[in-house]
Amino acid sequence: MNEMYIEEDKSILDAMEQIDRNTRKTLFVHKDGRLLASLTDGDIRRWILKKGDLHAAVRYAANYQPQYLYEAQADLAAATMREYGIGAMPIVDSGHRIKKVVFLDGEEQGHGTLEKGMPVVIMAGGMGKRLLPYTNILPKPLIPVGDYPIAEHIIRQFYSYGCTQFYMIVNYKRNMIKAYFDELDKPYQLEFVTEEKALGTGGGISLLKGKIDGTFILTNCDILIDEDLTKVYRQHMEAGNLITMVCSLKNFTIPYGVVKVGENGNIESMQEKPKMSFFTNTGCYFVEPEVIESQEEGKAIDFPAIVGRYLDSGRKIGIYPIHEERWLDMGQLDELEKMKARLGCG
Numbered sequence: 001m002n003e004m005y006i007e008e009d010k011s012i013l014d015a016m017e018q019i020d021r022n023t024r025k026t027l028f029v030h031k032d033g034r035l036l037a038s039l040t041d042g043d044i045r046r047w048i049l050k051k052g053d054l055h056a057a058v059r060y061a062a063n064y065q066p067q068y069l070y071e072a073q074a075d076l077a078a079a080t081m082r083e084y085g086i087g088a089m090p091i092v093d094s095g096h097r098i099k100k101v102v103f104l105d106g107e108e109q110g111h112g113t114l115e116k117g118m119p120v121v122i123m124a125g126g127m128g129k130r131l132l133p134y135t136n137i138l139p140k141p142l143i144p145v146g147d148y149p150i151a152e153h154i155i156r157q158f159y160s161y162g163c164t165q166f167y168m169i170v171n172y173k174r175n176m177i178k179a180y181f182d183e184l185d186k187p188y189q190l191e192f193v194t195e196e197k198a199l200g201t202g203g204g205i206s207l208l209k210g211k212i213d214g215t216f217i218l219t220n221c222d223i224l225i226d227e228d229l230t231k232v233y234r235q236h237m238e239a240g241n242l243i244t245m246v247c248s249l250k251n252f253t254i255p256y257g258v259v260k261v262g263e264n265g266n267i268e269s270m271q272e273k274p275k276m277s278f279f280t281n282t283g284c285y286f287v288e289p290e291v292i293e294s295q296e297e298g299k300a301i302d303f304p305a306i307v308g309r310y311l312d313s314g315r316k317i318g319i320y321p322i323h324e325e326r327w328l329d330m331g332q333l334d335e336l337e338k339m340k341a342r343l344g345c346g
Contacts, residue, residue, distance in 0.1 A: 125171030220283035
């Protein structure tokens with residue numbers, strides 16, 4: 001079977017990796033070639049948000065009432081996919097064996113737009129110590145990734161969603177950053193907000209009081225999210241979150257054999273190079289303006305600490321899970337090289 005098909009006893013983690021490889025965001029669950037169910041990235045996301053186990057079998061998250069057509073109906077595939085808003089349709093024979101999968105190519109390319117003018121706040125005030133010695137010369141937002149600095153890649157990405165109002169919180173080597181963007185012929189508005197002292201990844205937003213009155217995006221200046229952000233925004237609004245954090249699944253293999261010690265020093269179990277899976281903060285958030293207005297002006301604080309404070313007070317904070325291949329991070333030298341390769345800039 002090809003990358004569109006999966007067996008129902010495979011794990012959710014297996015399915016996530018397979019969906020990322022096939023780029024279609026859909027799998028069809030089968031048994032001996034017979035169609036049983038469908039499994040989309042949305043099904044997996046809902047499973048994760050319900051605190052479902054990533055090691056559970058896909059049968060627990062799959063849709064066992066999938067759309068399909070018989071071979072004699074194959075010419076109806078495109079119209080049926082448009083009707084149901086799906087991008088792939090299995091064609092089956094009379095015994096429900098999958099004969100092929102038809103795709104709505106060309107009609108699901110790209111992404112939608114966010115609310116017109118949704119502001120984007122880029123946290124660009126740090127010294128970028130993890131990127132030394134590059135940042136001895138250039139501030140991190142101006143580190144080149146191919147033909148453009150990373151900050152311009154970020155702005156271009158959000159501009160493609162219809163965002164036209166950008167705020168960049170700057171401090172370290174800020175005059176260089178301002179000089180670069182002042183020279184550009186920009187189809188968007190970019191306002192610099194200057195920290196006179198280091199305020200962390202969250203304290204700088206207090207300088208935006210009175211400037212933003214609707215949902216906005218907050219992002220680090222060294223990441224790109226290769227995911228349809230309109231889906232993140234939709235979930236943020238439907239859930240009624242104060243903050244939605246985009247989180248990436250990380251799979252990590254411990255490069256050693258792990259020994260669990262029992263009573264009296266006896267070995268209870270051994271596992272050779274076990275794998276760990278967990279979600280990590282990407283540094284991209286959808287945020288309500290209340291968060292800006294509630295910050296103490298001029299107080300240094302990191303944004304995860306702000307999130308923690310709201311969690312402690314019982315406010316609704318959500319996550320939007322993405323696969324690790326959808327998060328491009330250049331915060332460290334080895335990751336910078338990976339980002340260049342992913343963007344075809346190697």
